[in-house]
Amino acid sequence: MSDAKFKPGLEGIYAGQTAVAEVTQTSLRYRGYEIADLAEHCCFDEVAHLLLHGELPNRKQLADFRGRVQSAMTIPANIAEMVRQFPEKTPPMDVLRSVVSLLGHFDPDAQDNSPAANLRKSERLLGQIAAAVGLWCQKVSKFSAVKPDPSKSHGANLLAMMTGKPGSELAGRVMDGTLILYAEHEFNASTFTARTIASTLADMHSAVTGAIGALKGPLHGGANEAAMHQFLEIGSADNVEKWFRDLQEHNKNHPDNKKLIMGFGHRVYKNGDHRAGILREWSLQLSKETGQKHWIDMADKLQALMLKEKNIHPNTDYPAAHAYYQMGIPIDLYTPIFVCSRVTGWCAHVMEQHVNNRIIRPLSEYIGPPPRNVTPIDKR
Ligand SMILES: CC(C)(COP(=O)(O)OP(=O)(O)OC[C@H]1O[C@@H](n2cnc3c(N)ncnc32)[C@H](O)[C@@H]1OP(=O)(O)O)[C@@H](O)C(=O)NCCC(=O)NCCS
CATH class of the missing domain: 1.10.230.10 (Cytochrome P450-Terp, domain 2)
Structure with a gap:
């Protein structure tokens, strides 16, 4: 069928094109900007805007973006009630996987894959996923909800929502910085999962739910x-x-x-x-x-x-x-923090896939038994 060579783990194979990020042996660039440059000069909200909207925001665009994301930092009451019923020993990554799937049922744009609807869903998911992590922390660590502070970065707010109290200024900055570093990494396993799901023209929530499952493993985000x-x-x-x-x-x-x-x-x-x-x-x-x-x-x-x-x-x-x-964060929340960040990369890739789609359907090299005939059941 093809003379292409099989490579275990698809190592070294170009499986698609992207304008979201470029990874080389020595550099990582988000839409052309080197990661160290972004980490030094930007907050995570600016980087999230860059990934989702294609450009770094000016002050007004940043304030508007932050406002939209923060207003989405809430989980609908019916889903919040379900989350409170989850067994306390549920791995927080499984909680997030379920919550994103549930959020899809109530999102007004759920089945709309148009660029405008995908962008609205991306911004909402960015806020909602942070809120879901906060909600789970409240349940397990028994503290009251912490409302996002509009003057603070996504990272500083996330830290407060996870621990029930505002962290130090430095801790907030470091948390925000880790979100910048984790936000995007081209065709890693979870992003490729999201793109594969999106390539069937399935919706954003399906793609992000699948990506969370892929990120969970210890060879990736875990x-x-x-x-x-x-x-x-x-x-x-x-x-x-x-x-x-x-x-x-x-x-x-x-x-x-x-x-x-x-x-x-x-x-x-x-x-x-x-x-x-x-x-x-x-x-x-x-x-x-x-x-x-x-x-x-x-x-x-x-x-x-x-x-x-x-x-x-x-x-x-x-x-x-x-x-x-x-920072005093429980260990099983480290990979969920990764989700709070990488959701921006996943959503950017889903949007890119949807606007220029061809279903992702590679080949496999068959290594099973040679052709054989069925023996009728009574003769086996
Ligand atoms: C990230 C990772 C999955 C990359 O896998 P990969 O590209 O397939 O790397 P390879 O398996 O080809 O590694 C080459 C060699 O280094 C070894 N190696 C790679 N990572 C290693 C590690 N973390 N500890 C010990 N040995 C390691 C491999 O066993 C292999 O040795 P071999 O040639 O004797 O078999 C792998 O390095 C790993 O499992 N790391 C630990 C988990 C982790 O930190 N994941 C986060 C990724 S960002």
Whole structure:
């Protein structure tokens, strides 16, 4: 049928075109802007506007955008009631997956895939997903709802909604910065999932629901939670070397059940993920306020060991883990924070797919039994 070669994990395959972001070995650009430049000069709301509307906003556009997103930071009462009935042990990623699906039932634009309707839904989802995370935190941690402060960034408001109190100015800035770094990354697994769903001309809520499911796994968004569990398991910088050697020993003795070191490695950035360096610096600044520099010491030691022994660099999830931990955020909320940010990238890609669509339907290489005839059931 085709002479194209199969590549496991589609590594190195161009599966589509996009104007949303460009990833190279050494850079990440959102619509042409380098991530470090955005992180230094913008708040997340500006970056979200860039991804969804195509350009950075001026002051008036930013105020209007923030106003629309903040007015969507509420969950309809009937859905909120359902969420309160979910078992408390439900992983928050599953809560978000269900909430986005439920929100689709009540969205006035749910079945409308026009660019204008998709944009309205994207802005609403940006507000509603943050509100859903806040609602879940209220239920589990038993505090009263925190209303978004119109003078504050999305990140600062999200932090307050997750913890029940306003964080420090620095913590709000770091949270907002992590949202910038997490917002978009071209054809990663969750975005590709969203685009595949959108390519059938299914709606925005279906695409985002599927993307949340894809993000949950520890090889993708779930790595920030796994990295923190790993830091807790290691315990201290003094134990890094022993922990690392024990893991290498395990891998040598169990070649079929090798353990990965979470927060390391990347399909594209084989020489380092520059977002990780930016976020490590922010986490270090935070540690001067929280007095928790030991997490960074431990992380740096493991990073040096990984580089020396395996030539593998950390990814963004690695410093995100110790930054969020210092903010007092429960670990199972780290990947939901990723959702609060990446929803902008997903929605931008869904819109791009819908305006220039061809259904995504690749081929597979068959490796099953050769052709054979059915034996009638009584003769089997
Ligand atoms: C991100 C990830 C899925 C990329 O996978 P990939 O592109 O298929 O990478 P590869 O499996 O080809 O990696 C090449 C080698 O490095 C090893 N490697 C990659 N990441 C590793 C890690 N985190 N810990 C230990 N070894 C790792 C692989 O085992 C492989 O070794 P081998 O050649 O001896 O088999 C992978 O690095 C990973 O699982 N990392 C941990 C989870 C994580 O942090 N995910 C967040 C991604 S942003």
